[in-house]
Structures are given as structure tokens and as C-alpha cells.
Amino acid sequence: MPSPESPDAAWPERLAAYRAQLDCRFPQVGEVFEACLIDALRVLSPAGVSAYIDCGRFLGRMGRGVEPLLAFLEEWPSTAGILGEDALPAINHTLQVIWKSPNGKAITPFLQTLAAVARRLPSREQMQHYLDLTLKLMERTSGSIHGIHKSFASPGLPDFLEQAPTLLNRLAIGGLQNWVDYGIRNYGNHPERQRAYFSLQSADSRAVFQRERHGTLLVDHERLLDLYLRGLWGDSAQLVPYASSTDPAGHSAQADASTPLLPYYDASGIRLPDVLDDALGVSGIDRYRASLAHIAGHRRWSTPLFADNFSPMQRMAIEIFEDSRIETLILRHYPALRHIFLALHPTPAEGACNPATHSCLRHRLAMLSRALLDPAHGYQDAALREFVERFVQTMASGEASSEAVATLALAYVARTRRQSDQLANVHFADTVIAYRDDNRHLWRFHELSDDEEMFDLRPTAAAAEVDRLPPRHYPEWDYQSQSYRPDWVSLYESLHPSGEAALIDRLLDKHAALARRLKRLLDLLRPQDRVRVRYQEDGSELDLDIAIRSLIDFKSGATPDPRINMSHRTNGRNLAVLLLLDLSESLGDKVRVGNGEQTVLELSQEAVSLLAWAIEQLGDPLAIAGFHSDTRHDVRYLHLKGFSEGWGDPVKRRLAAMQAGYSTRMGAAMRHAAHYLAAQPAAKKLMLILTDGQPSDVDVQDERLLIEDARKSVGELEQQGIFTYCISLDRKADEYVHDIFGGRYAVIDNIERLPERLPELFMALTR
Amino acid sequence: MTDREQFKVFQAPFYQPQRNEVALYEAAYAARLPVMVKGPTGCGKSRFIEYMAWKLGKPLITVACNEDMTASDLVGRYLLEANGTRWLDGPLTTAARIGAICYLDEIVEARQDTTVVIHPLTDHRRTLPLDKKGELIHAHADFQLVISYNPGYQSLMKDLKQSTKQRFAAFEFDYPDAALETTILVSESGIDATTAAQLVSIGAVARRLRGHGLDEGISTRLLVYAATLIKGGVTPHDACRMALVRPITDDRDIRDTLDHAIDATFA
Numbered sequence A: 001m002p003s004p005e006s007p008d009a010a011w012p013e014r015l016a017a018y019r020a021q022l023d024c025r026f027p028q029v030g031e032v033f034e035a036c037l038i039d040a041l042r043v044l045s046p047a048g049v050s051a052y053i054d055c056g057r058f059l060g061r062m063g064r065g066v067e068p069l070l071a072f073l074e075e076w077p078s079t080a081g082i083l084g085e086d087a088l089p090a091i092n093h094t095l096q097v098i099w100k101s102p103n104g105k106a107i108t109p110f111l112q113t114l115a116a117v118a119r120r121l122p123s124r125e126q127m128q129h130y131l132d133l134t135l136k137l138m139e140r141t142s143g144s145i146h147g148i149h150k151s152f153a154s155p156g157l158p159d160f161l162e163q164a165p166t167l168l169n170r171l172a173i174g175g176l177q178n179w180v181d182y183g184i185r186n187y188g189n190h191p192e193r194q195r196a197y198f199s200l201q202s203a204d205s206r207a208v209f210q211r212e213r214h215g216t217l218l219v220d221h222e223r224l225l226d227l228y229l230r231g232l233w234g235d236s237a238q239l240v241p242y243a244s245s246t247d248p249a250g251h252s253a254q255a256d257a258s259t260p261l262l263p264y265y266d267a268s269g270i271r272l273p274d275v276l277d278d279a280l281g282v283s284g285i286d287r288y289r290a291s292l293a294h295i296a297g298h299r300r301w302s303t304p305l306f307a308d309n310f311s312p313m314q315r316m317a318i319e320i321f322e323d324s325r326i327e328t329l330i331l332r333h334y335p336a337l338r339h340i341f342l343a344l345h346p347t348p349a350e351g352a353c354n355p356a357t358h359s360c361l362r363h364r365l366a367m368l369s370r371a372l373l374d375p376a377h378g379y380q381d382a383a384l385r386e387f388v389e390r391f392v393q394t395m396a397s398g399e400a401s402s403e404a405v406a407t408l409a410l411a412y413v414a415r416t417r418r419q420s421d422q423l424a425n426v427h428f429a430d431t432v433i434a435y436r437d438d439n440r441h442l443w444r445f446h447e448l449s450d451d452e453e454m455f456d457l458r459p460t461a462a463a464a465e466v467d468r469l470p471p472r473h474y475p476e477w478d479y480q481s482q483s484y485r486p487d488w489v490s491l492y493e494s495l496h497p498s499g500e501a502a503l504i505d506r507l508l509d510k511h512a513a514l515a516r517r518l519k520r521l522l523d524l525l526r527p528q529d530r531v532r533v534r535y536q537e538d539g540s541e542l543d544l545d546i547a548i549r550s551l552i553d554f555k556s557g558a559t560p561d562p563r564i565n566m567s568h569r570t571n572g573r574n575l576a577v578l579l580l581l582d583l584s585e586s587l588g589d590k591v592r593v594g595n596g597e598q599t600v601l602e603l604s605q606e607a608v609s610l611l612a613w614a615i616e617q618l619g620d621p622l623a624i625a626g627f628h629s630d631t632r633h634d635v636r637y638l639h640l641k642g643f644s645e646g647w648g649d650p651v652k653r654r655l656a657a658m659q660a661g662y663s664t665r666m667g668a669a670m671r672h673a674a675h676y677l678a679a680q681p682a683a684k685k686l687m688l689i690l691t692d693g694q695p696s697d698v699d700v701q702d703e704r705l706l707i708e709d710a711r712k713s714v715g716e717l718e719q720q721g722i723f724t725y726c727i728s729l730d731r732k733a734d735e736y737v738h739d740i741f742g743g744r745y746a747v748i749d750n751i752e753r754l755p756e757r758l759p760e761l762f763m764a765l766t767r
Numbered sequence B: 001m002t003d004r005e006q007f008k009v010f011q012a013p014f015y016q017p018q019r020n021e022v023a024l025y026e027a028a029y030a031a032r033l034p035v036m037v038k039g040p041t042g043c044g045k046s047r048f049i050e051y052m053a054w055k056l057g058k059p060l061i062t063v064a065c066n067e068d069m070t071a072s073d074l075v076g077r078y079l080l081e082a083n084g085t086r087w088l089d090g091p092l093t094t095a096a097r098i099g100a101i102c103y104l105d106e107i108v109e110a111r112q113d114t115t116v117v118i119h120p121l122t123d124h125r126r127t128l129p130l131d132k133k134g135e136l137i138h139a140h141a142d143f144q145l146v147i148s149y150n151p152g153y154q155s156l157m158k159d160l161k162q163s164t165k166q167r168f169a170a171f172e173f174d175y176p177d178a179a180l181e182t183t184i185l186v187s188e189s190g191i192d193a194t195t196a197a198q199l200v201s202i203g204a205v206a207r208r209l210r211g212h213g214l215d216e217g218i219s220t221r222l223l224v225y226a227a228t229l230i231k232g233g234v235t236p237h238d239a240c241r242m243a244l245v246r247p248i249t250d251d252r253d254i255r256d257t258l259d260h261a262i263d264a265t266f267a
């Protein structure tokens, strides 16, 4: 076979022979044929080349002009390079089917995108799937007259074929299939809408596309990442996805392309791309982890600087040095993260930026950043090497600080400044470090930092409640003096106001499926009236099986098991439960649930209703009460359900009227609740506390005080034989909840799952 | 009479004190107070008692409690023999007779009607009635009762009765802090301090996940296992997965997170 790069003497002849085999007279073909043939000879066998030419001849004679032929000649060699040349018959078959239908116009886009599609679907099975899908779409959208023969072309097919590479950049083939099916189903008979759908123009087309995207979706891995943040970094925050239109993994953003949206964090949480693909040898989930590690590092070690003091270029340099400092510290904790960072960090080539025509600052800084991360960077630039050394020295003494590296950054900018840094033409290639955040947290601005006046939105105590019962007084623990403050807290109890019972029934209906599932679990827990206790030395009856076994042992000279009796006992659960609800202000907070929003209060109502229903099934006596406080002079304890009350309308009415307000003086409420629970005759007493924050009150400055008091009251309850267990909705609860409840707590990270988690926890606790 | 010597702890066990628990225990023993050691699994409770028995030079009888255990398993029973019956002391009775420290490990595992037999031994009478045998044992002057108990048990059905709890002086244990735990790993397994510290930091990751899908973190015991495997030539990646992660969880997200922590820690 001739080397295509250096055609031998016989080449013109061979070329002419192939040209003759192709047998077509379009002048445009002459211009490209030789180049295509050379490509083809490189990847195809002689038989493959022959088949290539034959297929070309068919396309040239099909009566659809020159375009299909040109597209095929150009696309096939690279497609065959990916799929193998014997994929041709399948392609050919598809072409024939399309040709025989009224959809000839679709052949050109089909062929034009073939190589790009093959790049996304490099296996034969996947490609076959794509071909089948194409034909299916064609069948289902070509119009038929009287159902006899197809005579209208599919309006959407050419659009679909044009979009196929874009679609496949984001969707796995299964996702593409779903997306296509949706379009067929909904717009099969509507030409305009069909086109809008298959050209990715219409809103629902985009929405279904988003839904089917491949890669690692943040929404699917929230818990995993939350555990990562908590476990490895002792940090926690709401993770909020943003739409990532372009996957930012690629480093080579062009100068004119806007840089991709980077992760960031602010008061509302940590923002991350909604989907990340595996890229650069790093899995999507590890890319998320890399971003989170970097951000957690900032949250732990960075302190904001005043932006007003620096020029934009200085700020850029400071950010690079600070990012590098953070990662140095991260790697001290988890050294093996380095290979992930290295894989994700661009490697700008030294000398790639021309300072005569471009602003090279970004490029210089990206190189520096690489060098600070990669001991094997190999860059020669003297200033770069010097500053890497100075950075290493700065870090040698410990953690250094944001200020310390800022100083270093300023020196670096001063040393390496160039006139051309000001040029509008910025060298962007290999300068985007996409896993790092945008550093907005690092900057403060003088004009904004004036303390804003905080409004006191706290509603004043409802002075209207004139005729309430006189208060009960409770002590409070002062951990500083290690003594109780006697009669410190005034607690008022009352019956909770009532609302509409129907509200609670609606909430329960919403969870009907969950309730059915719980019911099965409950049945397992429900006490059997009489259970047999075997292996008793003294019991009410002889256990024959065991007795015979023992006798055999005895006769054969072995030591017989003397536990040959059995007895019965009633296996009542003998358990009383009091559920104490924190009704403080924060309960009104909103949380995202699915696509909508719900308040924590509503979710608590759902959860409490389900729990009450579940406990009713088990027959354990249950009381429910809520509390909130407005200084030590006014702790309110509201009865929602008494031990003797059934799960009926009066209780539902009270639950329906639950409201959020005021603060959380937990200790006093627990002591009061204990008073009721202790009076129950049951052998086991369980107090469940459902709360969404740490104990606090407006008249207490010292955060520890009410935490310590609550802890003390847990101890007091234990003395009274009450088992306390806390269900916290506060992601930050670890900081204090363990102090209060010892190991007896669970944090529900994913509040929207509260309605199922609360009953589950209860069942696990009392199994 | 049972041989007292056979229950002695002859080899000094390695025990790394966390605070002043050794002195406090000596004081409790001097007053013959019944002792309860609380704390999560594998944090050194049993080791501590073993060490104290050695230090005080007293025999130690350990009973691992379980659900099927009956009072007779503790106190003793008549055995049938070819020519009649013979009484056999249970471990609690033996300890009371010979003056041993009787350690009831994981007492909450035992049924509550079993646990009550220890009550008479815990008050000032220090007696043990053997009802079936018609004997009342007065405990030997050296006898002491010790129970261990894991309050982290996430079930109130397994909690200890208040009337039982009230009879003991309590020591509260938790996993040792990082520096101490590193020392323990080095002494127990012979691995180097750097690797030991890395293992301890993986332990810390798991312990931060307590309450978020893990009931208990990774115990010191498991860290010792991992260290021992590494010392024996297993790679840290494998040793940690096998000794630290797989035993404690079936939760995929937790497992992935811990695996990642291992991979991030060991290059």
C-alpha cells in the first residue's frame, strides 16, 4: 500500500481509477476527492476503500445533489476510524431506508454529523441505538395520507440530526432516546412545534434535555457531598446547584468566550455546577469534591481583605497566591488529593503567550499557580522560580495568612509587570482553573462594610393573654458558677389554639404511600400478646424438643442442658412517649422541596402527624407539646395532645394551628415535659425533642449558657428514668447537640425527608 | 475451691491513660465501690479494667453478656451426673468467693431479669443468695463488681434500668484524643507514628459523621486492627477499607466518603 503522505509514482493512476469507480461528474467532488481518499487509505483496508467508493457512488446518483456525497466523503474516514470500517453496512442500510422515504432532505445532516456523533457514541451498540432511534423518529413523524403510504417528510428529522452532536455532548444515548420519545409523543402531529422541539428551541425541549443530561448531577449526590464536607472538613453548608451551560472542565476557553461560571459561596450556601462530567481522568464526583475541598479550605483559612486597596491586577495575583496557600494547607491534611488537583489544573505552556500582541498576566499567573501546586512543573522563568521559592518559605512556618500571601502577590506583580498587560487582547488559553471558586468571599468593600442597622423584628409578647394560669417556676443551670439559679424561669402552660383539622388530613393524604410503607414496619413492631420464652431452667411448661435433646445428651454421658422449660410472657411495649416541639421563630424558615418551597413548620406538621398516627397504631401512649420562649419570664408550653387523648380531630385542629415565633429555652420546657412523662406508669419513657436550632433566648448573651442548661436537664431526666432523644434539623447541630444529648440524637440533613425520617427514627429507637 | 491464681493478670497490659482514671479507679476499688464504665465500643474500657486488675494484683473474671444469658449463667446451676447432681458455680459466684474483680462486659445485652441478680452484691451487704442451693455467699473482701455499658445504643429498649444505674460509680470514656490515640496505635501495632496519625485522622472523619448515618464512629480497636494489617504488609488502602470501613457501614454514601478519605490521605 502506498504511503499516502508521499504518493508513489503510480499514485495519479490509482487516484484516477478510484475517481472512475466513483463515477460522478460533480465538479466540487474533484476539489476534495484526493484529500478524502488519502484519509480513507490511512484508516481503511483495500476492501473498505472499495466499499467507501461504492457507497459514495450510490449517494452521488441518488438525485439529491452533491451535498450528501461530499458529506459522506468527508465524514466517513474519521467515523470509520472510531467505529471500524465494518460499521458501514449498518449506516448504508439507514441511508437506504431514509432514501426510500420522503425524507431525502435529512440525508445530508445525517451524514454531516456522523463523525461527531460517533465521537460521543464510540461503540457499535451505541451507534446502532442511534441509527434505530433516527429511523424510529422518521417513521413516527412522517405524515401518512389515509394511513396508506408515507408521503410527507418528517418536519423534525433534519433538525434533530443537526442537533445530535450537541444533544449527545450532554446526554447519554438513553437520555437521547427519552428526549426523542417525548418529542414524538407530544408533537408527532404538529409540524411547527415539532420543529421547535427537535431544534432545541422550545422551552419544554430544553427542560427535557436538562432532565436527561448525563454526568454527575449535584441533585443526585447532595447527601454524599454533604457527608464529604462534614466528614473530611468538619464543615456544612447548603449546596446549591447553578445551571452550567458549558462544562467548565475544558481549560482552553477562547479569549472571546466568556469564562465559565465558577463555583462560589455566600451566606446562602455553596454554589456548584448542576452537573459535572467525568473529565481529565477525574470522575464527576471527585470534581465536586475538589471544588468542595478548595472552598472548605477557604472557609477555614481565608480572611477577607479590603478590595479598595488594590488594582484589579493585584487582586488577580492575590487570589492566585491565596488559592495556592489554601491548597498547600489542604494537601497537608490530605496529601493524595494532589493528583486530583493536578489533573484538573491547566498546564499552561511556557512561552505560549506572546507579550507583543497579548496581555499575558493571566497566563503568567496560571503558570505560577501550576508551579505552586506541581513540584515537577519544569518552568524556567526566573521570576516564577523565585516566587515559588518565596512562597514555600512563607508557608514553611505554619499556615501563614491571607495578608502574608497578599504581600507576596504584590511583590510578584511589581516584579513581572509589563506594558502589554494592559492590552485588551487577553491570552485565555489554559488559564481557567475551573474547580476553584471565584473568590468573591475574599473581598470586602469599604463603602458596604458600615454596620447596617439591624431591625428588631421580634414581635412583642402577646400581652393579650390576660387570663392564663399562674406560671410554674423552674431552675436554670449556670455552668459558670456550677450552680442552679432557683426559680429562674417562669413557664406558662396552655392548650394550643385550634385551626382546621382538614389541613392535617390533607398532609396525611399527601403521604399516603409513605403511610402504607410505615404500616408494614409497624406491624412488625406491634406487640404479640403472648410470646414464648424458651431455654428456661424454671418455667411454666416443659419444652419437649429441648427436653428430649437434653435427655439424649444425658444418656450419652454428655452434660445435659438444664434449660428445658419454657414460659410465656405478655410482650407489651410498656412505653410512653412525649414529643416536644420547638416552635421558635426559625421554624418559619423556608426550605427547597423538590421544585418548590415549604416551610420547616409545614414539614414538621407533616412529620408529627405521621408520627402520631404511627404511634397510635402501636398503641403506645403519646403526648405532644410545643414550646417557645421570650425571655426567662415567659416560656410557653403548649399542649397539642394529651396522653389519654386519641389521634382525632381535636388534636389535628391544634396541630393545624401550629405557628412559629420567639426563641428556644429548651431546658425549662424539657423539665416541664418531664413532669408529665414521669407520671406515666409505663416502664420505659421516651422524650423526643424535635428542634431546628440551638437553645437560645433573647435575654441570654452567652451562647453556652442555655446549651449547658439543656445538657443539665437531660441529666436530670435520666435520673427520672426518662430517655431523651433529639431530632435536629440544624445542619450545624454537631457543634452543640452532642454536648446536650450525648450520642442520643440524629441530625436530619435533608429536611424534606423529615416526614419519613421521624417515624423511622422512632421505630428504630423502640425496636 | 477454685484456684484464684488462674484468674490473675500476669502480663502487664499496655494501657494509655486518658486522664486521671487510674487514680480514681484505685480510690473506687479501695472503697470497693461497684464501678460502671461507659463509652462507645472499642474505646478501651475492657483494656482499662484488665490493666487495673493487673495493677491492683487482683484476679479478673470477665463475662461477655448476651441476650440469651440467664441468671443461672451468672450464678451457677446444678448439673446432672450419672450418680446424682453437682452444683457448679457461675462466674459471678466464683468471683464473689475468691475475691476477684467481676467484669460484666456490655451488660445491656443481657435481659433485665438477668441483671437484677447483681443487685444484692452492689449494696452494703455484698451478699449473693444462691436460692436453689440454699446458700448465702458473703463476698470476699477483694471482690468488686464492674459493668461496662455503651450509652450510645440507639435503642431505649436496651437502656439500663435506672435502679441498676444508681448502684454504680461511673467512668465515662470516649475515644482518646488524636495524640493519645496515635501513641496507642504505635504501641499496639508497632507501626510508625506518621501512619498512625493518618489512621487516627481517618477515624476522625468517621466520628464527625456520627448522627448522620453512622451510629458510632470508627473505634480505637478497629484502628488498631488497621495498623496491625499495615504492619503486616497490607497496603493502607486495603487495610483501611477492610478494617475501618466495611465493618461499620452498609450505607453507600458513607462508605464512598470514607473510601475517599482513605484515598485522599494515603498517596
Ligand SMILES: Nc1ncnc2c1ncn2[C@@H]1O[C@H](COP(=O)(O)OP(=O)(O)O)[C@@H](O)[C@H]1O
Binding pocket: B014, B015, B016, B017, B018, B039, B040, B041, B042, B043, B044, B045, B046, B047, B048, B148, B176, B184, B188, B220, B221, B224
Ligand atoms: N487507652 C488505651 N490504651 C491501650 N490500648 C487501647 C486504649 N484504648 C483502646 N485501646 C485499644 O483498643 C482495643 C479495644 O479496646 P477495648 O478495651 O476492648 O474496648 P471496649 O472494651 O471499650 O469495647 C484494645 O484492644 C487496645 O488495642
Ligand SMILES: [Mg+2]
Binding pocket: B042, B045, B046, B047, B105
Ligand atoms: Mg470490650
